[in-house]
Amino acid sequence: MNKEARPFVKWAGGKGSLLNELTKNLPEFKNYHEPFVGGGALFFRLYSMGKIRKAYLNDLNEELMNAYQVIKSDVDSLINELQSGNYQNTKEIYYKIRAEELKDKVKRVARFIYLNKTAYNGLYRVNKKGKFNVPFGGYVNPTICDEKNLKLVSQALQKVELVSEDFSMVLKHAQKVDLVYFDPPYFPLSETSNFTSYTSEGFTKEDQDRLYEVYKHLDSGGRFVMLSNSYHPYTQKLYQEFDLEIVFAGRAISCKADGRGKIRELIIRNWKPIVSHQNQL
Incomplete structure (x- = not known):
């Protein structure tokens, strides 16, 4: 087991x-x-x-499959990015990060996980242009970086x-x-x-x-x-x-x-x- x-x-x-x-x-x-x-x-x-x-x-x-790939091959860089202090659970930061279009794979995954943890009801939804369009959730202390689980996912x-x-x-x-x-x-x-x-x-x-x-x-x-x-x-x-x-x-x-x-x-x-x-x- x-x-x-x-x-x-x-x-x-x-x-x-x-x-x-x-x-x-x-x-x-x-x-x-x-x-x-x-x-x-x-x-x-x-x-x-x-x-x-x-x-x-x-x-x-x-975006989901890019997340799996980065967690598989570079989980430590992802954890460092999520713990960088750039991913605060505030409305202002949420909409700033939601509007970003990133090319760096690690930062894309950090954005993806952050939005998933802080968006309304955990929805992942895009419009016909492929843009993420879920509003801010306003949750209290969501776990944005679960370091232990990310490492277990990488191992699996x-x-x-x-x-x-x-x-x-x-x-x-x-x-x-x-x-x-x-x-x-x-x-x-x-x-x-x-x-x-x-x-x-x-x-x-x-x-x-x-x-x-x-x-x-x-x-x-x-x-x-x-x-x-x-x-x-x-x-x-x-x-x-x-x-x-x-x-x-x-x-x-x-x-x-x-x-x-x-x-x-x-x-x-x-x-x-x-x-x-x-x-x-």
């Missing part, structure tokens, strides 16, 4: 509350792939369990290949008996619920359909595949040939307070886990 790192950013759809569900009765697998890594909670749990030989972590959010990433490309590229990397976990932007429960955009391109119904085709292709090639998505007639019908389990997940990030709390969602597997309380659809 390794010491468990935690996600270094707060990320909508994070799987911290579902780790026991996601890790129980996993098959024996070789390498691990996560095409929508986000905060990486499942990866960090699997690493702490000693199950990661090699991993491929991907996300289209380039040493045998990881980090990429930022379309999720379908997993077909190029994943081999037989590898485990692939998809945690895409969820199919919206209503026309107004899909508030967020983590890249300027968004994630459409056509992308959901493409994802299903990739899932099927991986299944037919002998890979283990697991996917999380919303509990919705569309997703139930789309993946009806596979094993669907209903789980209740906590949601800490939403534009509105009444959008947070326990909601039903699906875990979709292409193997049959032995679960003590399989929910009936």
